[in-house]
Structure formats: C-alpha cells, structure tokens
Amino acid sequence: MPRAKTAVPHAPAQLVDRPALREALDVPGSGAPWRPVLLVSAPAGYGKTATVASWVRARPDLETAWVSLDAADRDEVTFWSSVLAAIATCPSVPTASPLREPVAETAEPAAVRARVVDALDDLPVPLRLVLDDVHEVLGSPTVDGLRALVRHPLRRLVLVLCSRVDPPLGLDRLRLAERLSEIRAADLRFSPAETAALLDLERIELAPDRIATLVERTEGWPAALRLAALSLRSAPDPDAFVAEFAGDDRSVADYLVDEVLARLSEREYRVLVATSVRHVVAVEEAVALTGDPGAADVLADLAAGSGMLTPLDRHGEQFHIHELLRSHILTRLRRRDPEHLAALHHRAAAWCEDHDDPVGALRHSVDAGDDDATADLLRRRAADLLARGELAALTDALDRRSTAGDDPPLDLLRAVVALETGRLDAADEVLAHAGSRGGDAVLRDLADARRAAAHGRPGDGAAAARRVDPDAITGPALRGLAHATRGTALATGDPAQARHEASRALEIADRHGLPYLALQAESTLGIARTAEGDTLAMVRSASAVVERAARHGWMDSPWSIAALAILGTAELRRGRPARAREHALRALQGDPARFPALHALVTTILGAAEFDLGDALGGWRRIRHARLTGDPAALDDHQVAFAALLEQEAAFALGRAAEAHEAVRAVAHRLAGTPELALLEARAAWVTAGDPGARRLLAPALEGACPPVVLPVLVEAPLLDAEIALSRGERATARRRVRAALEGADRYGVVRPLHHLAPGVRLFLAEHAGSFGRADALVADTLALPAGAARPEPAALTDREQAVLEMLPTQRSTSEIADDLAVSVNTVKTHIRAIYAKLQVDNRRHAVTQARRRGLLEAADLARGG
Numbered sequence: 001m002p003r004a005k006t007a008v009p010h011a012p013a014q015l016v017d018r019p020a021l022r023e024a025l026d027v028p029g030s031g032a033p034w035r036p037v038l039l040v041s042a043p044a045g046y047g048k049t050a051t052v053a054s055w056v057r058a059r060p061d062l063e064t065a066w067v068s069l070d071a072a073d074r075d076e077v078t079f080w081s082s083v084l085a086a087i088a089t090c091p092s093v094p095t096a097s098p099l100r101e102p103v104a105e106t107a108e109p110a111a112v113r114a115r116v117v118d119a120l121d122d123l124p125v126p127l128r129l130v131l132d133d134v135h136e137v138l139g140s141p142t143v144d145g146l147r148a149l150v151r152h153p154l155r156r157l158v159l160v161l162c163s164r165v166d167p168p169l170g171l172d173r174l175r176l177a178e179r180l181s182e183i184r185a186a187d188l189r190f191s192p193a194e195t196a197a198l199l200d201l202e203r204i205e206l207a208p209d210r211i212a213t214l215v216e217r218t219e220g221w222p223a224a225l226r227l228a229a230l231s232l233r234s235a236p237d238p239d240a241f242v243a244e245f246a247g248d249d250r251s252v253a254d255y256l257v258d259e260v261l262a263r264l265s266e267r268e269y270r271v272l273v274a275t276s277v278r279h280v281v282a283v284e285e286a287v288a289l290t291g292d293p294g295a296a297d298v299l300a301d302l303a304a305g306s307g308m309l310t311p312l313d314r315h316g317e318q319f320h321i322h323e324l325l326r327s328h329i330l331t332r333l334r335r336r337d338p339e340h341l342a343a344l345h346h347r348a349a350a351w352c353e354d355h356d357d358p359v360g361a362l363r364h365s366v367d368a369g370d371d372d373a374t375a376d377l378l379r380r381r382a383a384d385l386l387a388r389g390e391l392a393a394l395t396d397a398l399d400r401r402s403t404a405g406d407d408p409p410l411d412l413l414r415a416v417v418a419l420e421t422g423r424l425d426a427a428d429e430v431l432a433h434a435g436s437r438g439g440d441a442v443l444r445d446l447a448d449a450r451r452a453a454a455h456g457r458p459g460d461g462a463a464a465a466r467r468v469d470p471d472a473i474t475g476p477a478l479r480g481l482a483h484a485t486r487g488t489a490l491a492t493g494d495p496a497q498a499r500h501e502a503s504r505a506l507e508i509a510d511r512h513g514l515p516y517l518a519l520q521a522e523s524t525l526g527i528a529r530t531a532e533g534d535t536l537a538m539v540r541s542a543s544a545v546v547e548r549a550a551r552h553g554w555m556d557s558p559w560s561i562a563a564l565a566i567l568g569t570a571e572l573r574r575g576r577p578a579r580a581r582e583h584a585l586r587a588l589q590g591d592p593a594r595f596p597a598l599h600a601l602v603t604t605i606l607g608a609a610e611f612d613l614g615d616a617l618g619g620w621r622r623i624r625h626a627r628l629t630g631d632p633a634a635l636d637d638h639q640v641a642f643a644a645l646l647e648q649e650a651a652f653a654l655g656r657a658a659e660a661h662e663a664v665r666a667v668a669h670r671l672a673g674t675p676e677l678a679l680l681e682a683r684a685a686w687v688t689a690g691d692p693g694a695r696r697l698l699a700p701a702l703e704g705a706c707p708p709v710v711l712p713v714l715v716e717a718p719l720l721d722a723e724i725a726l727s728r729g730e731r732a733t734a735r736r737r738v739r740a741a742l743e744g745a746d747r748y749g750v751v752r753p754l755h756h757l758a759p760g761v762r763l764f765l766a767e768h769a770g771s772f773g774r775a776d777a778l779v780a781d782t783l784a785l786p787a788g789a790a791r792p793e794p795a796a797l798t799d800r801e802q803a804v805l806e807m808l809p810t811q812r813s814t815s816e817i818a819d820d821l822a823v824s825v826n827t828v829k830t831h832i833r834a835i836y837a838k839l840q841v842d843n844r845r846h847a848v849t850q851a852r853r854r855g856l857l858e859a860a861d862l863a864r865g866g
Contacts, residue, residue: 006086014201042185044259045223064128074140076109123156134163189220271298276329383478389516412443422594465489480508487524495528523559535749542566556590568605575751577612600630620650641676641709675701714744723758742775754782804831
C-alpha cells in the first residue's frame with residue numbers, strides 16, 4: 001500500500017493559519033456532550049483536507065490514523081485493509097490487537113467489519129481516525145463499513161469524515177443523539193481578514209475594499225481565492241483584475257470544468273445551465289426555464305452532489321448557485337450560444353412578470369436585448385419601480401437600451417431617475433433634448449417640479465407640482481409620487497398643504513407596500529415641520545426616515561440625507577453640537593455633493609458644530625467655504641438665512657468684521673424684507689460700531705410684522721436688543737427681551753443662542769436667576785456653562801441603559817422593569833446607578849427631569865402620547 005495513502009498530508013505552501021477553525025474542530029471539553037463523529041462536508045476547493053491536516057498537526061497529543069480514500073476503496077475489504085494499515089502506524093495500538101492483523105483478500109466483509117469494530121471499542125487510549133475523500137466510496141459496498149463505524153459510539157474513537165457531499169449515514173439520527181459535530185462550507189469560507197493574510201503570504205498588496213470585493217466575488221471559496229492570488233502575482237493592474245475577476249478567469253474556469261461540470265450528467269448540466277440566468281432560482285421557475293418537470297429533483301441532487309448549489313430554505317424551494325459557477329456558465333453561453341442565452345432570459349422575464357417581480361422581468365428583458373419588451377415594461381411598471389426604490393434597475397435598463405433618446409415618455413422617466421440619483425447635469429440634458437416632444441403630461445410635470453427644486457427654484461417647482469392633479473391619476477404608485485412631489489415642492493412655502501400631500505402619499509405607500517415613496521413622504525413631512533417650527537414632530541419624521549433608509553440600504557438617497565440634515569439642525573438648535581456633528585458626518589457619507597443644496601446645508605451644520613465644539617476658526621472656514629463654493633441659486637431662503645446667521649456670528653466671534661459684512665452683502669438681495677436680514681444688519685451695526693441706531697434696523701425682527709424665515713431669529717433678535725438696552729440702562733426693556741428670548745428658546749428648542757450670550761446679558765441673567773418662572777431651569781442650565789462655551793455632551797447611555805431610562809417615567813418598580821426587559825432586578829439596579837452617574841443626579845425624579853432636558857426621552861414620550 002502506498003505510504004502517502006496513510007500519511008497526514010503535508011501543509012500546502014502559503015498556508016493561512018486559522019486558529020478559530022481549529023478550535024471548532026476540537027473534540028468538545030468535559031462540559032459538552034461526547035460527539036464521536038466529526039463531519040467536514042463542503043464542495044471541492046474548500047480546503048477540507050488542509051484544514052483537518054493542520055488540526056491534526058496542532059494536536060499531537062491525540063494519536064491519528066489517516067486514510068486518503070480513492071476508487072480502490074469502493075471494495076469494502078480493500079477499505080478495511082486501508083483502515084488497518086493506517087491504524088498500524090499508531091504506537092499505542094497493542095501488538096496483540098486484532099487491529100494489527102492483516103485482512104485476507106478473500107475475507108467476508110461482514111466478518112472483517114465486526115472484528116475491526118470490536119477491536120476499536122477495546123482501544124486503550126483515544127484515537128482519531130480520519131477518512132478523507134469519503135465521496136470517493138459513496139454508492140459502493142464500503143458504505144456499509146462506514147455505517148458500522150457510526151452505528152454505535154465507540155468509547156475511545158473519534159471518527160473524522162471529509163467529503164464533498166453528505167454521506168448517507170443517518171446524520172439526522174446522529175444529530176438527535178448529539179453524537180455529531182459538523183464543519184460546513186460556511187465555516188470553511190475565507191473571511192476578509194483571512195483573505196488579507198493569504199495575500200500577505202503571496203506578497204500581494206490590495207486595499208481593504210478590493211479585498212472585500214474579491215471575497216464577495218468568490219463567496220470566500222478558498223480555491224478561487226488561491227487561484228486569484230496566483231493570477232494577481234503577475235497582474236499589471238491588481239485593482240482592475242479584482243474588479244473584473246469572474247468565473248471566466250482561465251485558472252478558475254479550468255478548475256470548475258474539471259472538478260464540477262465534468263462530473264455532471266447531461267440532464268444535470270442542462271438544468272444547471274438553464275437556471276444560471278437567475279441569482280436565486282425557485283423550483284417552479286426551474287421547471288419553466290428548463291421545460292423539465294423533474295427540475296426540482298435535479299436541483300436537489302446537484303445541491304447534494306456538487307455542493308455548488310445551496311438550498312435557501314429547509315424545504316428546498318429555492319436555490320442559490322455559486323456566483324463564480326454562474327458567471328462561468330453565462331460566459332460560455334455568450335460565446336458559444338448567445339441565441340440560447342437570450343431565449344433563457346426571455347423565459348425568465350416572462351416568469352418574473354407572471355409572478356409580480358417587475359425588477360427581475362426588467363433585468364432579464366434587458367439581458368435578452370429585447371428593446372421593445374423593455375420599453376413596454378418601463379411604461380407599465382416605471383412608477384411602481386420608482387415608488388419601490390428600484391433606482392439601480394431603472395438606471396441600468398434605461399442606460400442599456402440601444403434605442404435610447406427617441407422615446408419621449410422614457411426620456412422623461414430617465415430624467416426623473418437621474419434627478420433622484422443626483423445626476424442633475426444628465427437630467428438637464430435629457431429634459432432639454434425632450435423639449436415639448438410629448439410624453440406623459442404627469443411625468444413631465446413631476447420631472448419639472450423635481451428639476452426646479454434641485455436648482456433652487458421653489459416657485460417654479462410649486463407651479464409645476466400644482467399642475468398635477470393626483471386624484472385624476474388611477475395607478476396608486478404614480479398617484480402617490482404625485483402627492484409626494486407636490487408636498488416636496490410646497491414644503492417651505494406652504495408647509496400645511498405640504499403636510500397634507502405628504503400624508504396622502506404616506507397613506508398610499510403604506511397601503512400598497514411602496515417603501516421608497518414612504519421615505520420621500522416622511523422626509524417631506526420632516527421638512528414641512530421644520531418650516532413650521534415643530535421640533536418634536538420634525539425629529540420624529542426625520543428619525544423614521546433614517547431608520548427606514550438604513551433598513552433598505554438607501555442612506556445615500558436625497559431623502560435620508562435631508563433627514564440627517566434635519567436631525568443635525570435640531571441638535572444644533574438645542575445646543576448639542578457633538579450630536580449635530582455626528583448627523584452631519586453621517587450625511588456626508590451619503591455623498592451629498594450630488595445634491596448641491598443638501599451638500600451646502602450639511603457642510604454648514606458641520607461647520608457650526610465644529611465652531612461650537614471649540615474649533616472656531618475651522619468651523620467658520622467650513623461655513624464660509626460652503627457659501628463661496630456652492631450655487632446660491634440651488635438654495636432656498638431657509639438655507640440662505642440659516643447659513644448667513646451662523647457665518648456672521650462666527651466671523652464676528654473671530655474678530656473678522658470684513659468677512660462678517662461680506663456674508664451679509666452676499667444674501668441681502670435674497671433676504672430683503674425678512675426679519676433675518678434685519679437681524680444681520682442690526683448685529684453688524686452694533687458689533688462693529690456700537691451704534692444704538694442698530695435698534696431701528698432690528699425693529700422688523702422684533703415687531704412680528706413678517707414671519708421669520710428660520711426660528712433662531714426669534715431668540716437671537718430679542719437677545720441682541722436686550723444687549724443694546726442694557727448698554728443704555730434700559731433694564732426693564734432688557735428683561736422683557738430676555739423673557740421673550742427664553743420663551744422662544746423653550747417653545748422651539750432653540751437653545752444654542754443662550755450658549756453664546758454677550759457678557760452683559762449673561763450677567764443680567766445671573767442677577768435675575770430664579771425670577772423667570774418656567775424658564776428658570778433653562779436659565780440655570782445656561783449659567784452652568786462657562787461663558788461662551790458649548791453645552792457639555794452627556795455621557796452616552798448604552799442601549800440597555802436607554803431602555804431602562806425610558807421605563808423610569810412609567811412609575812414601574814425595579815422588579816416590574818426587570819420583568820419587562822427579561823433581566824434580573826440586580827441588573828436593572830446596576831443600569832439605574834449608571835444612569836444616575838451619567839446624568840449627574842441622585843434620584844429617579846431628577847433623572848427623568850434631566851433626561852427630558854437633554855432630549856433622551858423624546859421618542860418614548862411621543863410613543864406614549866406625551
């Protein structure tokens with residue numbers, strides 16, 4: 001017998017150390033049930049042999065007999081001869097043991113089987129018997145020998161079975177008896193960290209994002225990763241190689257043909273090819289694609305036999321085909337039989353259409369190269385796809401149509417999708433080309449409204465939106481989009497009507513399962529409530545948008561970026577700059593530069609937060625840069641006023657009077673006649689010249705003849721007048737103005753101006769502390785801060801501490817809270833002590849009061865209707 005057959009295989013070159021996998025292979029310790037059978041089952045190339053061999057070498061304390069099975073072992077007597085030859089290499093096996101007796105070629109398999117099993121049960125010390133490549137003997141008499149080894153637990157034997165497929169050995173029974181440990185393909189897949197280690201061994205440098213792409217393309221398949229590493233050694237452009245790596249790579253293709261495809265029957269190959277046009281294939285769909293009534297059974301056999309198909313549910317109703325195998329098969333079809341590939345895509349498109357999968361139908365129509373079918377689908381299902389948020393599928397279908405540019409309705413759709421994804425130049429070009437060539441009037445008005453909003457022309461946007469009559473539209477998706485677009489166009493000019501439109505859109509979205517429409521509608525509600533000054537409601541809407549966007553992977557949408565800007569604005573107003581900065585930075589991750597107005601707003605919020613946190617110069621520069629590099633025409637009056645107030649304040653704080661005046665001049669024409677311009681001009685006159693005439697300039701901001709554009713003016717204007725009044729000895733006027741500022745700060749949550757008080761106003765507050773009624777707590781909070789300082793950010797609560805905190809206003813006892821949260825009473829008490837420490841209080845009532853001041857109970861209060 002060849003010595004290599006019973007020798008532990010040598011470690012391959014460039015072996016990646018995988019200690020966690022070795023630990024998973026180890027026999028359970030004393031606290032776990034004894035599991036005498038270990039199954040390592042995965043397709044070819046998953047490193048089963050290398051992994052088990054590495055484990056064996058790492059555990060020399062446990063003697064091992066290793067057998068590399070091959071076709072000869074399909075004869076059961078030969079199999080037992082191989083097993084005994086391996087066991088004979090173990091020194092602990094007694095010389096007189098039957099395990100050392102050779103097996104005659106003419107021996108009866110049943111007799112040999114009984115003798116070996118009895119002798120294994122009498123082993124004096126534990127022994128690990130590894131049978132590698134078990135799939136080589138399946139379907140032969142040797143399976144009876146394997147069954148004998150697993151039928152009854154042997155006290156000192158650990159049986160390790162390595163196979164490409166599960167052997168028919170009653171695995172369910174072994175699992176129920178807790179006698180089976182399993183290592184599967186999912187355990188053997190390489191993680192990004194292990195892939196990085198492999199590339200390091202090969203001295204290949206790749207950025208983390210490229211490594212992640214490589215792992216995604218290969219699904220962590222070790223053989224494919226090793227083949228990719230070999231190719232990367234000589235690749236002139238490693239990044240490009242990774243971007244294009246697929247199943248048509250020569251080394252991978254050869255491996256797939258030799259190890260997977262060559263082993264399939266003609267029927268299996270036919271079913272596999274037909275179903276490869278789908279990422280995930282349902283058994284009913286497989287029948288439609290193949291015309292084979294037994295396709296479901298073939299898929300199940302392929303999953304069990306090749307391991308390159310994975311059932312996605314317990315009943316085998318859906319299967320996933322390994323991505324490299326799919327890409328290899330599809331590449332071969334494109335080269336050798338494109339007509340058959342197109343026919344398969346046609347069948348898949350028809351099946352998807354019949355089963356209400358418009359995205360699948362659209363993609364397969366495009367892949368089939370059928371422009372007419374694609375155009376028909378787009379016309380019928382575009383609104384539904386937009387409302388579902390299937391922007392990538394729409395963009396791909398529109399971009400790949402070979403007859404693009406000669407279909408007005410689809411050109412309008414192309415413009416709407418381009419606007420939604422931040423490709424404003426592309427939308428302008430398409431709409432300019434479309435001109436008045438016809439197309440759906442509703443879609444045209446929706447495109448015009450969104451285009452006007454993107455370019456900072458709210459009047460034009462409102463006019464276009466008002467031309468749309470949602471009630472005259474029959475389809476729910478398009479009707480909902482019409483309501484949402486009208487709401488967005490009216491959000492700052494007519495917030496009450498905007499809320500009505502957005503609420504109608506949200507109702508349609510919820511009723512018909514249109515999540516992206518719901519995202520837009522909820523975001524529009526937040527914008528309208530921001531314009532109305534309803535802080536709690538705007539935060540509630542914005543938070544709902546962010547939660548929904550995160551769940552669906554839409555954090556780069558304009559609606560989620562707008563929601564984060566709303567949250568950042570709210571936190572900035574409340575005097576919590578660290579939280580405002582967090583929201584702004586998160587918004588920047590969504591690439592808001594695609595949406596100029598949003599980018600300017602988010603950048604301004606970030607600059608103001610940095611200013612408040614102590615980086616005064618850096619924060620001011622960021623705010624100013626946003627104005628100088630942005631397009632003023634893309635901003636509405638709210639954004640202009642918001643940024644101008646912040647920029648002027650920061651410039652004056654830094655002693656940069658010239659730049660402060662420049663900021664006012666830049667917006668004077670946009671803000672003419674507004675309380676905000678009155679405040680800006682009055683502050684400039686007062687700070688630079690101490691001119692009491694500044695009060696005359698400030699009067700429009702105090703008299704209330706014109707509604708404010710942004711809420712901070714309701715606090716900043718009376719504070720400025722109080723400062724001027726104090727300089728003239730008008731203490732009664734100063735008190736009246738301070739009280740008005742405190743009322744505005746409390747009502748609208750605009751606390752930030754109180755953190756930047758003029759020294760005289762701050763001293764006045766200190767002298768009159770305790771005389772402002774319900775605003776006394778706000779005054780105490782303000783005076784607790786060092787002059788000119790931002791509010792210290794409260795120590796962050798853990799998720800569990802937040803959950804306990806939200807229970808405190810309910811008057812539940814600690815034991816009741818423990819029951820509600822399914823934790824112990826002592827755990828609740830520990831969390832309450834931590835909450836008291838972080839909020840700097842010493843009792844439950846004060847904890848609730850302080851938490852409400854800091855906004856930590858807003859969501860819970862809203863949920864309870866508080």
